[in-house]
Amino acid sequence: MFASLRSREANMSLRDELRVPKSGDFDLGSIDPESSPGLPKIKGKHTHKDWARAQLAEIGAELAGMQEQLFATAKVGGSQQRVVLVLQAMDCGGKDGTVKKVAGTMNPGGLSITGFGKPTPEELAHDFLWRIRKAVPPPGQVGVFNRSQYEDVLVARVHNLVPREVWEARYDQINVFEAELAATGVTMIKVMLHISKAEQAERLAERLDDPTKYWKYNPGDIDERGFWDDYQAAYVAALSKCSTEAAPWYVVPANRKWYRDWAVATLLRDTMADLDLSYPPATFDIEVERKRLAKA
Numbered sequence: 694m695f696a697s698l699r700s701r702e703a704n705m706s707l708r709d710e711l712r713v714p715k716s717g718d719f720d721l722g723s724i725d726p727e728s729s730p731g732l733p734k735i736k737g738k739h740t741h742k743d744w745a746r747a748q749l750a751e752i753g754a755e756l757a758g759m760q761e762q763l764f765a766t767a768k769v770g771g772s773q774q775r776v777v778l779v780l781q782a783m784d785c786g787g788k789d790g791t792v793k794k795v796a797g798t799m800n801p802g803g804l805s806i807t808g809f810g811k812p813t814p815e816e817l818a819h820d821f822l823w824r825i826r827k828a829v830p831p832p833g834q835v836g837v838f839n840r841s842q843y844e845d846v847l848v849a850r851v852h853n854l855v856p857r858e859v860w861e862a863r864y865d866q867i868n869v870f871e872a873e874l875a876a877t878g879v880t881m882i883k884v885m886l887h888i889s890k891a892e893q894a895e896r897l898a899e900r901l902d903d904p905t906k907y908w909k910y911n912p913g914d915i916d917e918r919g920f921w922d923d924y925q926a927a928y929v930a931a932l933s934k935c936s937t938e939a940a941p942w943y944v945v946p947a948n949r950k951w952y953r954d955w956a957v958a959t960l961l962r963d964t965m966a967d968l969d970l971s972y973p974p975a976t977f978d979i980e981v982e983r984k985r986l987a988k989a
């Protein structure tokens with residue numbers, strides 16, 4: 694339907710466009726959650742939404758192919774490579790929908806999806822990175838973190854769950870941790886799904902209006918909504934202090950779900966493309982095996 698538009702060419706710079714700069718001022722407030730950066734010009738009667746949805750199917754197929762190559766290379770060649778997609782967002786920000794639409798394009802056998810909720814007593818008895826380390830996928834897998842180590846500088850900071858000096862030290866600890874992971878073959882890509890306060894209100898209202906969504910409604914989200922500005926400030930600190938070469942942060946405007954899914958899929962696809970994956974060569978003599986098969 695959109696054969697004339699080559700997705701890779703069109704999206705070459707999406708990572709550059711959405712990446713949080715490594716240094717300098719970062720102004721989350723200037724990023725419009727309603728916007729949709731990086732889309733090509735669409736001719737004819739199709740809308741950007743049609744285009745993005747069609748592209749998502751194609752990008753999904755690419756992701757599935759690359760994930761299989763990642764898996765195969767680890768299995769046959771002993772490669773240590775793996776990928777972790779970190780998703781963070783305000784409540785109702787669309788983390789679950791993104792997991793379904795983006796990660797859902799890949800083979801579940803090569804995926805590990807971990808949600809990080811309120812720490813259990815056992816988790817609290819350890820260092821905050823303990824549960825994160827345990828969830829790092831083995832070589833060959835794509836991991837998705839639904840919330841992450843960043844909760845310990847977001848909710849923990851907003852609600853003073855630990856003293857200031859403790860959460861202040863965590864930014865550096867996270868950077869060291871992520872650099873260590875990178876050195877062991879982990880490619881980490883971190884995405885904040887950026888919704889507006891008005892959009893959150895709409896999504897909360899939808900949950901109250903639809904009996905099939907009551908289960909998603911958490912009365913506590915209304916309390917957290919009262920801390921909106923504190924959370925935005927905590928996000929600015931986390932994203933600007935921890936967007937590194939080894940593990941960059943991206944902000945994806947997420948009021949429009951079709952844009953959000955396309956953008957996250959594109960960021961992940963372009964990141965995985967950099968790994969130059971391919972299928973491993975045969976570790977056996979193909980002709981010999983053909984002959985053996987013919988006789989078997």
Ligand code: ATP
Binds near residue numbers: 839
């Ligand atoms: P949804 O957005 O669909 O409601 P969710 O990710 O909010 O899903 P919940 O189980 O409702 O899932 O919430 C998880 C809660 O756990 C969040 O309120 C989050 O802030 C909290 N949490 C996660 N990590 C930590 C942490 N390290 N310390 C304290 N609270 C945490």
Ligand code: MG
Binds near residue numbers: 784911914
């Ligand atoms: Mg919740």
